[in-house]
Amino acid sequence: MKAIKVDLAERSYPVLVGENCLGEVERYLPSSAKRVAIVTQEQIGIDLQIEKNHKVFTIGTGETSKSIDSVIALCRSWVDWGLTRSDIVIGLGGGMVTDIAAFAASIYHRGLEVINVPTTLLGMVDAAIGGKTGANLPEGKNLIGTFWQPKAVICDVDTLQTLPEREWKCGYGEVAKYHFLGADDMRGFSLIDTVMECVKVKTRIVAEDEREAGTRAILNYGHTLAHAIELENGFALAHGEAVAVGIRYAAQVAFHMGRIGEERVAYHEEILNHYGLQMKLGERIDPQRALLLFSRDKKSKPGLFTFVLDGDLGVEPVSFYDGNILVKALEVVQ
Numbered sequence: 001m002k003a004i005k006v007d008l009a010e011r012s013y014p015v016l017v018g019e020n021c022l023g024e025v026e027r028y029l030p031s032s033a034k035r036v037a038i039v040t041q042e043q044i045g046i047d048l049q050i051e052k053n054h055k056v057f058t059i060g061t062g063e064t065s066k067s068i069d070s071v072i073a074l075c076r077s078w079v080d081w082g083l084t085r086s087d088i089v090i091g092l093g094g095g096m097v098t099d100i101a102a103f104a105a106s107i108y109h110r111g112l113e114v115i116n117v118p119t120t121l122l123g124m125v126d127a128a129i130g131g132k133t134g135a136n137l138p139e140g141k142n143l144i145g146t147f148w149q150p151k152a153v154i155c156d157v158d159t160l161q162t163l164p165e166r167e168w169k170c171g172y173g174e175v176a177k178y179h180f181l182g183a184d185d186m187r188g189f190s191l192i193d194t195v196m197e198c199v200k201v202k203t204r205i206v207a208e209d210e211r212e213a214g215t216r217a218i219l220n221y222g223h224t225l226a227h228a229i230e231l232e233n234g235f236a237l238a239h240g241e242a243v244a245v246g247i248r249y250a251a252q253v254a255f256h257m258g259r260i261g262e263e264r265v266a267y268h269e270e271i272l273n274h275y276g277l278q279m280k281l282g283e284r285i286d287p288q289r290a291l292l293l294f295s296r297d298k299k300s301k302p303g304l305f306t307f308v309l310d311g312d313l314g315v316e317p318v319s320f321y322d323g324n325i326l327v328k329a330l331e332v333v334q
């Protein structure tokens with residue numbers, strides 16, 4: 001088992017990555033805790049062996065269940081069960097579970113400790129680390145949430161054995177992203193080493209910018225196109241699949257702006273190919289509609305488009321006026 005620390009002064013915590021390591025959870029249960037609330041989804045079907053008094057609370061699946069109603073329902077059932085301030089919550093699942101469980105934990109009795117046990121690749125390399133919690137509103141994804149760092153994150157790659165093919169792809173969309181954020185070339189790495197390398201990059205970025213005041217925005221590499229098409233609802237792409245196309249798109253935008261050359265564009269495509277990721281949207285998006293959606297992205301400034309783009313200094317947020325570049329780059333991924 002390998003471990004890495006998320007260095008956040010008094011909020012620091014370890015991320016463990018290994019096989020058959022779910023038992024490690026016990027080590028991080030505070031002695032004060034009399035009860036452990038385990039939040040998960042029915043189909044995940046993973047049993048945590050915990051000696052302390054514990055109870056499983058399930059939430060629904062799909063982004064529509066990632067709602068404030070789910071958060072309130074959890075809090076209410078915790079009251080029913082008698083969960084107190086000195087107890088603890090465990091989020092056992094993908095990003096949706098860890099986001100909702102930690103959100104509920106962060107507001108229940110004004111804040112209960114939480115341990116994240118991600119069971120998807122995306123959760124291990126991204127969602128479970130960094131303390132962002134969230135729920136959707138009908139108006140958009142993750143519009144409400146808190147910053148609430150977990151006490152520990154335990155990534156047992158054995159839990160991924162039951163992960164459907166499509167969820168692997170979603171995870172690899174994020175893994176591909178880290179190739180451009182300073183990770184070593186992970187092609188040829190074992191699964192554990194791949195997760196570790198991504199965790200290393202994510203923990204470094206989170207430690208530099210816990211509350212996303214600056215650097216942390218680079219974790220959105222490839223996400224601007226992804227968020228735009230997710231808003232369209234018509235696209236049959238899962239988030240990680242959309243991120244993969246978004247990474248290719250961002251490379252094209254950077255190329256048309258003269259920030260990177262053809263070789264670097266080819267490298268982007270090589271990485272996406274390596275992980276078997278899709279390179280095109282699969283259906284057309286009207287360019288003017290795309291521009292409108294890009295302009296509404298939360299990174300955008302009034303009158304400007306903002307994309308996270310590759311360049312000589314690495315990946316960084318870049319703001320610009322010229323929508324023509326964005327339209328031109330779109331041709332490659334349509």
Ligand SMILES: NC(=O)c1ccc[n+]([C@@H]2O[C@H](COP(=O)([O-])OP(=O)(O)OC[C@H]3O[C@@H](n4cnc5c(N)ncnc54)[C@H](O)[C@@H]3O)[C@@H](O)[C@H]2O)c1
Binds near residue numbers: 094161164
């Ligand atoms: N907080 C953050 O920093 C952050 C970062 C990235 C993404 N996210 C959030 O994460 C969510 C996406 O997470 P995700 O990709 O893990 O999806 P998910 O949590 O929705 O899980 C995808 C599906 O896989 C199932 N599943 C989970 N583990 C399984 C297992 N071991 N075996 C079989 N099935 C399993 C789930 O039940 C679900 O049906 C989004 O809501 C996104 O907003 C948060």
